[in-house]
Amino acid sequence: MNIREMTEELESKTLSPYATLSSKSRGRQVPEEKCEVRTDFQRDRDRILHSKAFRRMKHKTQVFISPEGDHYRTRLTHTLEVSQIARTISRALKLNEDLTEAIALGHDLGHTPFGHSGEYVLNRLMKEGFRHEEQSLRVVDVLERGSGLNLTWEVRDGIRNHNSRGNPATLEGHVVKLADWIAYINHDIDDALRAGILKEKDLPSEPIKVLGKTHSQRIDRMIKDIIRESYWKPYVRMSDEVYEATVELRSYLFERVYVGSSAKSQEIKAQKMLELLFEHFLKNVELMPEEFVAIAEREGIERGVCDYIAGMTDSFALHKFREIFVPFSWPIEKINF
Numbered sequence: 001m002n003i004r005e006m007t008e009e010l011e012s013k014t015l016s017p018y019a020t021l022s023s024k025s026r027g028r029q030v031p032e033e034k035c036e037v038r039t040d041f042q043r044d045r046d047r048i049l050h051s052k053a054f055r056r057m058k059h060k061t062q063v064f065i066s067p068e069g070d071h072y073r074t075r076l077t078h079t080l081e082v083s084q085i086a087r088t089i090s091r092a093l094k095l096n097e098d099l100t101e102a103i104a105l106g107h108d109l110g111h112t113p114f115g116h117s118g119e120y121v122l123n124r125l126m127k128e129g130f131r132h133e134e135q136s137l138r139v140v141d142v143l144e145r146g147s148g149l150n151l152t153w154e155v156r157d158g159i160r161n162h163n164s165r166g167n168p169a170t171l172e173g174h175v176v177k178l179a180d181w182i183a184y185i186n187h188d189i190d191d192a193l194r195a196g197i198l199k200e201k202d203l204p205s206e207p208i209k210v211l212g213k214t215h216s217q218r219i220d221r222m223i224k225d226i227i228r229e230s231y232w233k234p235y236v237r238m239s240d241e242v243y244e245a246t247v248e249l250r251s252y253l254f255e256r257v258y259v260g261s262s263a264k265s266q267e268i269k270a271q272k273m274l275e276l277l278f279e280h281f282l283k284n285v286e287l288m289p290e291e292f293v294a295i296a297e298r299e300g301i302e303r304g305v306c307d308y309i310a311g312m313t314d315s316f317a318l319h320k321f322r323e324i325f326v327p328f329s330w331p332i333e334k335i336n337f
Contacts, residue, residue: 114314
């Protein structure tokens with residue numbers, strides 16, 4: 001018996017009866033020989049962690065577009081916070097922590113530059129629409145390595161269904177879905193307080209009374225509530241009291257931070273910039289990297305351009321915009337009169 005088989009046996013003996021066992025995975029789209037050391041879900045986690053799309057998230061906006069401070073969240077730090085919260089819940093519930101971590105690390109790989117502002121633009125420009133969870137799945141199925149990462153069905157399902165509209169097939173997927181909620185609600189409050197957009201005294205009193213006054217208290221309350229409500233159960237959920245308080249706090253953030261605040265003051269500029277880049281590459285397909293030109297030829301120009309722009313970091317999108325649309329200055333000594 002090799003190390004992987006021992007791990008699989010340990011899972012079957014120690015995990016919840018509602019956990020997803022790696023030995024029972026529905027498998028990959030293209031069958032592969034098993035690893036002697038790692039389970040299939042551990043391999044998926046490692047493939048995501050070592051992907052280019054994962055590394056690019058460190059330069060993609062969470063809420064604040066191109067923030068000047070070092071302590072604001074990016075898409076990567078958000079992902080790491082989701083992973084930590086999800087693993088804590090999954091471990092306590094005796095679910096499959098490796099599957100949970102793989103889903104968490106991959107759930108936002110398809111996010112656009114400039115956060116949901118970029119997603120809004122591509123959704124408007126693409127005939128079939130654009131949703132970042134679908135693009136995340138496209139990254140792991142098609143774009144990364146030129147042919148995708150060939151992940152297991154369970155990880156792919158969790159990535160596709162992590163948002164509020166989704167319904168993951170595994171409890172591990174449901175854990176990530178709630179962990180994503182917990183992470184962004186709390187860290188967006190933290191960032192908004194740091195930026196001076198919100199003040200502690202302005203936070204709505206009722207949900208704060210239920211969830212806690214501080215960042216750590218709120219996260220602790222939400223996590224422990226999920227564990228108490230879901231331990232050894234065929235579902236993962238919050239209690240009604242904590243769920244209602246969380247929804248109210250999320251609604252407050254939409255009103256005060258996500259829509260119309262100074263955090264979003266650069267949105268119109270960012271959206272216009274992405275629109276111009278989209279139009280430019282539609283007319284100049286050959287200027288994109290070879291892999292996106294190939295996609296344009298195979299799946300249509302719009303699809304190739306969309307994949308190229310969706311994969312850009314904030315800084316790269318700004319660089320390409322300046323390169324294409326902003327005149328550069330010539331040193332006076334190089335000008336011949």
